Amino acid sequence: MAKTTELICVTCPMGCKLTVTHEGDTILGIEGNVCKRGEAYAQTELVDPRRMVATTVQVVGGVHPLVPVYTTAPIPKPLIFDLLSELRQVKLRAPILAGRVVLEDALGTGVTVLTSRDLPAAPG
Ligand code: SF4
Numbered sequence: 001m002a003k004t005t006e007l008i009c010v011t012c013p014m015g016c017k018l019t020v021t022h023e024g025d026t027i028l029g030i031e032g033n034v035c036k037r038g039e040a041y042a043q044t045e046l047v048d049p050r051r052m053v054a055t056t057v058q059v060v061g062g063v064h065p066l067v068p069v070y071t072t073a074p075i076p077k078p079l080i081f082d083l084l085s086e087l088r089q090v091k092l093r094a095p096i097l098a099g100r101v102v103l104e105d106a107l108g109t110g111v112t113v114l115t116s117r118d119l120p121a122a123p124g
Helices: 037-047 077-088
Strands: 003-008 017-023 026-031 054-060 066-071 091-093 101-103 113-115
Touching (some): 003 037, 026 037, 054 077, 077 101
Antiparallel strands (some): 003 017, 017 026, 101 113
């Protein structure tokens, strides 16, 4: 039985509001997308929704107690809370360089988590 799902395409800053008619994960029709990437987004969203994750992890001995980190690719949406939980256990020792690997193959997804900035050690 056909169903209609409303989605916001997050592929670019336009944020088109999509109305997707589908049976299961088969798209029958789509409205509201300005470009073809909206269709691809809707298909992924129905079958395997994924998101980039940006958060912070704890730092020991740094000028700040936290350093920002990000996933190098989107991870399956159902795994986001597990990833955040795993990252809460991480403690990095300063100094830290941007691009340092925090987690490799996070939760078996093949996605790497990297630091997004340098963080010097605290003086003294
Ligand atoms: S449908 Fe195209 S223009 Fe609209 S938000 Fe998605 S990528 Fe951007």
